Amino acid sequence: MSTEGTSAFERMYATIDPLIESVFCAADECQIRGEYEIAIRLYKEIIEKEPNNGRAFQKVADCLDHMGNHADALVWYDKALESDPNNAEVWYNKGMTLRKTGYQEEGLSCIQKGISLAMSAPSPRYRV
Template identity: 30%
Template sequence: MNITGRLFGRSDPEVPAGTDTDTTVSRKAVSLAQEGRFNEAIGCFDRVLEEDPSNVKMWNNKGVFLDLLGREQEALACWEKALAIDPEFAPAWVSRGMLHRRRNRLDAALTCYDRAVKLNPNSAVAWYNRSGIFVAMQRLDDAVACYERVLAIDPHFVAAWTDLGYARFLQHQHEEAVACYDRAIADDPGSVRVWSLKGGALYALGEYRKALECFDRVLAIDPKYAAGWSMKCSVLYHLGMYRHALACADKALEINPDCELTAQVRKMLLSLTKNW
């Protein structure tokens, strides 16, 4: 999740988009951070906290930036401060959960997200992050239940549709996965990742022509996406179009010469086409 998502969430009523002081300061901090000026960004929060030391939003947001800088203990101290002021401030629990998740402390992260969704059951961001823990724990049924909860709150949450699709794919429910990817594409038609995943699901279904259309779409969006050329190569191979597949393998290796799997496929294709 990007910085803006972490600060403001998505469709979370506790941090409405508007022109209030907190939101204005936070957006300025995001802008500075995107320029790599993190210390100045943190200074934005400090100035507010000097005048309003009980501002839980600013304590939370300062913690987020410190976490992004790898200053774990300082970040945790900010969230402890926020929760000491307001133990029911759900965004601080979400922020703590994200810190633990990145450090692979899954149980600790899940505890934080459990607390967040209990405090604010309508937080799409909290449910979404909770689902990621279940994926990491290989508890796909629980992850799916969380994604569905996210989408009941916000039907246009593209990342949730995408990840629900991938969870369905891992459950070998490939048609359901394609349906999820279609919902994601409806809101974000320019996503290389979603088109690639949809192509992979169609490939698994043996729908090679439809998969090829997806990978062509991927490469129209990003012609330098090496994995897109490799995936197109695989589809063309299954369609018996070996020379075209070889050209795609060459293109993939031109972009990423270190891909051993593509190199092996290219070697096989050369063998198949050497007498043509």
């Protein structure tokens, strides 16, 4: 996804690459079916083409979390947050994973940050 510019309200405008989106669709289908290893491989293909794709980082983290590999999931959530520090869903998911690993207070803090960001964020606009 490439940034085209911002509006007066600081909304990000982006161009969606149809080839990348088709890989996302295939990977998402694998994730839904529980084929996490295949989904991770596909998300990593996206990362090879777009090394700063926070959405792909998040999807890898989500798969790892579903597989019970919480420590690695947290590493990938951090990568996603480096790419997009205002992603409410990543903050929320990271918080849920932290709580699964026994870090209740830190997890709650991340969840609250995610909710706060979600409540104040404008809707993104995309162009194909």
